[in-house]
Amino acid sequence: MNDKDRRSMPLFGIGIVMKLTELTARQIRYYEENDLIHPERTKGNQRLFSFNDVDRLLEIKNYLDKGLNLAGIKLLLTDEDSNVEKTEEKEKALPKEKKSVLTDKELRAILRQEITEANRFGKANLRQGELARFFVNR
DNA sequence: CTTCTCACA
DNA sequence: TGTGAGGA
Incomplete structure (x- = not known):
């Protein structure tokens, strides 16, 4: 069993988390409802979280x-999931002309950069949902 | 006693 | 997001 398996192993109950x-x-x-995390369930329907889930919750916090809403966070966090590869493949499949200027991966990188920067000047410059809207309406 | 879902004076 | 109900 490797580290990857351990990190995704369902271990803790909601109390510990x-x-x-x-x-x-x-x-x-609520975050689970919004698909930001997907903890497993016991036979008794109790949630079981993995190290990855805990890490994600910490990132979400x-x-x-930093002023982001769940929609924006969801977009940024979608990376680590198997979505990146999908997106990149889809991107490669598109004809040059129809290719968007930036891939989702690159966009997320830019957003992270902006967030980090905004954080230095103070989150006051970042209104609720601003980044998310930019992302969705691109 | 802890966790779950659902609903909202 | 909080909180209480009602069940597991």
Whole structure:
């Protein structure tokens, strides 16, 4: 068994995750509803989170502090999932003319950069959902 | 006692 | 997001 398997192994209940992430059960469940995390379930329907899930929750909390809404965070976090490859393949399949100027991967990289920058000047410059809207309406 | 879903004076 | 109900 490798590290990758360990990180995705369902190990902790919501109680432990709450302490680890400093988030309320309500928030954690709400983020799951919005597909930002996908914890496994026990036979009794109890959530079981992996190290990856905890890491993601921590990232979500950071982005939230930086003024992003769930929609925006979802777009940024979509990376680590198997979506990148899909997007890149789809991008390659397109004829040059119809290719978007930037791939989703590149766009996300730019957004991260902007967020980091905005963070240096203070999140006041970043209004709620601004980045998400930019992303969606591109 | 903890977690789950659903709903909202 | 919080909170309470009602069940597991």
